[in-house]
Amino acid sequence: xxxxxxxxxxxxxxxxxxxxxxxxxxxxxxxxxxxxxxxxxxxxxxxxxxxxxxxxxxxxxxxxxxxxxxxxxxxxxxxxxxxxxxxxxxxxxxxxxxxxxxxxxxxxxxxxxxxxxxxxxxxxxxxxxxxxxxxxxxxxxxxxxxxxxxxxx
Amino acid sequence: xxxxxxxxxxxxxxxxxxxxxxxxxxxxxxxxxxxxxxxxxxxxxxxxxxxxxxxxxxxxxxxxxxxxxxxxxxxxxxxxxxxxxxxxxxxxxxxxxxxxxxxxxxxxxxxxxxxxxxxxxxxxxxxxxxxxxxxxxxxxxxxxxxxxxxxxx
Numbered sequence: 248x249x250x251x252x253x254x255x256x257x258x259x260x261x262x263x264x265x266x267x268x269x270x271x272x273x274x275x276x277x278x279x280x281x282x283x284x285x286x287x288x289x290x291x292x293x294x295x296x297x298x299x300x301x302x303x304x305x306x307x308x309x310x311x312x313x314x315x316x317x318x319x320x321x322x323x324x325x326x327x328x329x330x331x332x333x334x335x336x337x338x339x340x341x342x343x344x345x346x347x348x349x350x351x352x353x354x355x356x357x358x359x360x361x362x363x364x365x366x367x368x369x370x371x372x373x374x375x376x377x378x379x380x381x382x383x384x385x386x387x388x389x390x391x392x393x394x395x396x397x398x399x400x
Numbered sequence: 401x402x403x404x405x406x407x408x409x410x411x412x413x414x415x416x417x418x419x420x421x422x423x424x425x426x427x428x429x430x431x432x433x434x435x436x437x438x439x440x441x442x443x444x445x446x447x448x449x450x451x452x453x454x455x456x457x458x459x460x461x462x463x464x465x466x467x468x469x470x471x472x473x474x475x476x477x478x479x480x481x482x483x484x485x486x487x488x489x490x491x492x493x494x495x496x497x498x499x500x501x502x503x504x505x506x507x508x509x510x511x512x513x514x515x516x517x518x519x520x521x522x523x524x525x526x527x528x529x530x531x532x533x534x535x536x537x538x539x540x541x542x543x544x545x546x547x548x549x550x551x552x553x
Contacts, residue, residue, distance in 0.1 A: 272449070282445055285438025289478065292426070292435050321474050325442065 272328055276337030283329025284340065286322055293318045294390070297367070300376070301383045309374035316364075316371035316379075319386075323364035327357045341399040356393035363389045425481055429490030436482025437493065439475055446471045447543070450520070453529070454536045462527035469517075469524035469532075472539075476517035480510045494552040509546035516542045 273279040293315040299305040300312055335347050346353050363386035370382035426432040446468040452458035453465055488500050499506050516539035523535035 273445070278445065281441050285434075285441045288434050288438045289442070292431065296425070318474075318478070325471070 273331075273334075276334045279329040279331060279334040280338040280340050281329075283326045283334075286326040286329070290319055290322050290326070291390075293322075294386070297371070297379065297383060298387065301380050307376050309371075309376075312376075312379055313368075313371040313374070316368040320364045320368035323361045327354070343397050343399055346397050353393075353397060356389065356396070360386070360389040360393065425484070426487075429487045432482040432484060432487040433491040433493050436479045436487075439479040439482070443472055443475050443479070444543075446475075447539070450524070450532065450536060451540065454533050460529050462524075462529075465529075465532055466521075466524040466527070469521040473517045473521035476514045480507070496550050496552055499550050506546075506550060509542065509549070513539070513542040513546065 273282065296305070296315045297312055297319070300307045330342065330346050330353070332347065335342065335344065363382070367379070367382040367386045370378040373379075426435065449458070449468045450465055450472070453460045483495065483499050483506070485500065488495070488497065516535070520532070520535040520539045523531040526532075
């Protein structure tokens with residue numbers, strides 16, 4: 248399996264995982280918290296590298312942009328399983344109670360991000376910086392709106 | 401630029417990217433440490449779910465095994481960038497100094513894991529538990545031998 252096919256398979260696979268309750272997947276809440284924090288951090292790093300190119304802070308490198316966008320897209324489905332019932336405590340975290348009291352709204356944010364991340368990966372495949380910029384904006388906005396609503400500073 | 405020089409330039413560029421020190425990819429050592437810890441934790445969770453099926457602690461679910469193996473394979477290339485020069489300090493971690501003093505050996509471990517993770521994903525595609533068991537052993541051994549050599553308890 249190439250890295251690329253693996254990445255594509257992950258995106259498909261993880262959407263199923265999304266539907267599973269946390270207690271079916273994590274031994275204890277602490278692990279769910281570490282899992283969501285870890286996966287979001289990794290996503291943030293790769294997303295930020297695309298942002299640096301989009302904002303001109305780093306020279307544009309089409310191959311690197313595509314690799315980073317593929318990782319973001321593949322991992323975009325992962326973190327949400329770590330926000331299952333009972334994972335509002337167990338380790339220090341910044342998630343607001345709304346994650347658990349407004350689950351449907353929170354899940355909508357997650358779906359929006361997944362969809363924008365997929366669009367960004369498609370744009371990155373073109374190797375065209377303008378297309379990447381166009382897709383990057385809404386993807387970044389989907390991060391921000393969810394952080395504003397559900398993450399303490 | 402001829403086609404040949406273009407190809408050589410790309411090859412040179414790619415090897416440069418691969419060889420980039422952590423400080424070119426991470427804003428500070430602390431981020432590299434969080435990145436490697438986060439990605440390894442996520443990999444460990446998904447790998448552990450396959451292990452639970454292999455060891456009979458969870459009922460075998462061919463689809464879930466494949467999804468988990470795909471995630472492990474896709475992410476198997478990620479953590480190593482977080483062990484770059486200068487990332488032996490900056491945040492609490494369990495990596496032994498050998499990671500930085502025996503880089504070639506450490507990188508061999510990383511390559512072995514990537515290769516075993518790819519084999520496990522191929523085995524999982526068959527949906528056959530015996531084939532998954534056969535591939536799981538060496539993959540688990542590759543985790544263990546690297547942890548034994550380079551991770552403090």
